[in-house]
């Protein structure tokens with residue numbers, strides 16, 4: 001396996017592979033995202049337009065099997081910035097972590113930990129950020145599509161030094177695989193001081 005780093009506009013060179021991987025991995029609970037390339041193009045534009053945006057992608061032969069991203073909070077969309085503004089935080093000191101996605105057969109080998117290390121190393125390189133953060137979808141405990149074997153990622157995130165915020169929340173919209181139209185979901189932020 002090989003890994004590559006893409007910064008800002010370079011992300012555009014692998015946009016189809018990244019979109020396909022996101023659609024495949026986020027179809028599962030808790031995301032249940034019925035992806036479309038139109039939605040993906042719009043979403044990924046934010047990263048391509050940010051000079052400090054970062055993609056770390058893992059390939060097996062020529063196939064992208066894992067990816068993780070991050071971007072300065074200042075370069076994120078209004079719905080991501082809003083809760084931080086409302087909480088009176090300095091947006092230019094925060095780096096936002098996007099997805100961590102890996103095809104199932106490549107999980108459990110430490111790549112998820114590497115994803116955090118690579119992103120935190122990228123952020124540390126700038127020297128002016130004091131916090132990293134990411135958000136996770138808040139699903140009902142008794143959601144009908146929750147697999148019995150599902151284990152929340154909370155313990156893993158805590159082990160990486162992240163703490164769930166009591167106040168920072170955003171609403172993101174997408175279409176769930178079992179619903180006819182897009183609906184809003186609550187996303188809860190996790191933060192780490194660096």
Ligand SMILES: CC(C)(COP(=O)(O)OP(=O)(O)OC[C@H]1O[C@@H](n2cnc3c(N)ncnc32)[C@H](O)[C@@H]1OP(=O)(O)O)[C@@H](O)C(=O)NCCC(=O)NCCS
Pocket residue numbers: 025098099100101102103106107108109110111112113114136151152153156
């Ligand atoms: C998140 C993800 C990238 C982690 O990848 P990974 O390579 O399997 O993670 P690691 O091998 O580094 O394992 C890290 C730790 O988390 C635990 N872990 C991994 N996947 C887990 C899961 N789905 N649920 C709960 N714990 C999990 C592992 O047991 C390990 O703990 P340990 O060190 O105590 O053994 C992968 O599970 C994934 O793609 N999940 C689906 C997408 C997703 O939910 N992403 C997160 C939000 S964007």
